[in-house]
Amino acid sequence: MIRVIDDEGKMLGLFQVPDAVKIAYDKGLDLIEIAPDSNPPTCKFMDYGKYKYQQKKKATESRKKQTVIVVKEIQLRPNTDQHDIDFKTRHIQEFLKEGNKCRIIVMFRGREVTHAELGKALLNKIIGVLGDTCVIEQPPQMEGKRLSVLVAPAIPGKPGAVKTTGGESRKQ
Helix, strand or coil: EEECCCCCEEEEECCCHHHHHHHHHHHEEEEEEEEECCCCCEEEEEEEHHHHHHHHHHHHHHHHHHCCEEEEEEEECCCCCCHHHHHHHHHHHHHCCCEEEEEEEEECHHHHHHHHHHHHHHHHHHHHHHHHHHHEEEEEEEEEEEEEEHHHHHCCCCCCCCEEECCCCECC
């Protein structure tokens, strides 16, 4: 026994499977199981090709509405020249204007890692230049010989990040 719904959405009642298939064939439609877990299972008369087409259209519409967030990376060294820092800061601002997130990485080589405070000072300087155009999503943290921070574009109308002395952020 199966519960049958017609092509207009009206409940027809309980039928034996062969009877329901015969009715669907007479109407020129397909019998499609829409709720296999219910007791008894629920089936519906519909054009299967049209149903698949509608499902495909819904899937493409939902994909159009999705926003893809790209994380761009900028790499620096603790002894990077001021001109290069300004140049890369402009690139970060462009990435943020486009709506992308940006990971700023300070890479240490050899014994430079013993002076991690230089890298933190560099990151704080860059974040200070960016100002209210960004929100710090991930505060500066060491990952091996790399110090990185993740910044995202600030949403207009929402309060931005408040800088603390440690380079971390907290919401207002």
